């Protein structure tokens with residue numbers, strides 16, 4: 232569904248993406264792992280459209296989308312977790328999600344109608360909050376939510392756009408054990424409906440959820456395949472897994 236073909240991206244002398252090719256398929260969770268600075272976030276940014284590759288192609292359903300910006304890709308169904316810190320803390324959870332729904336609509340000539348009262352926006356927003364188990368927080372201001380609740384709100388905002396492809400950059404970062412458990416179940420529940428690319432440092436989560444694991448080191452793919460094969464791959468163990476979590 233979403234494909235990267237031979238992507239290359241450098242920042243000065245740093246080669247952050249060095250010929251990355253991967254395919255994220257519908258109904259599958261594809262994890263992208265690797266040590267610090269391996270190029271995971273840079274790869275995600277190129278797929279999401281916030282960063283332009285120096286070379287290579289990004290394709291959705293076989294069609295090149297490299298010329299589209301992040302907003303245009305979102306309208307095609309590629310969602311990325313929003314950064315809640317960039318939002319207004321005064322907005323309620325439901326208003327925040329309603330804004331995300333509006334932004335993802337192809338024809339959002341709705342500015343004359345407040346997002347907070349437009350049922351066409353608030354109903355899907357409430358449904359997304361309910362799906363993540365935070366429906367009861369609909370009228371709580373984003374700035375008053377606990378960290379774990381904010382992460383769930385970010386996810387609700389991404390889901391409210393009914394994405395076909397979901398790009399997740401470290402969704403478990405900063406979550407406690409219980410929150411990690413519940414977000415893992417949420418992501419598992421999304422699998423049948425979309426293609427998911429997951430960048431995550433928590434290896435328990437990765438190996439529990441992923442159908443395919445791609446390992447990046449210095450911007451290059453050193454291995455890609457089913458979790459069991461990746462876990463046993465000697466090069467992966469040497470480069471990454473055997474170094475433990477502190478190598479993440």
Ligand SMILES: Nc1ncnc2c1ncn2[C@@H]1O[C@H](COP(=O)(O)OP(=O)(O)OP(=O)(O)O)[C@@H](O)[C@H]1O
Pocket residue numbers: 242245246247265266267268269270271272273274479
């Ligand atoms: N905007 C930028 N300008 C300069 N260098 C950058 C920029 N973005 C990333 N880099 C560099 O590119 C390399 C890859 O970074 P990236 O953040 O993609 O790695 P990562 O695998 O996501 O790391 P982490 O696991 O620590 O988040 C690193 O060496 C990083 O310092």
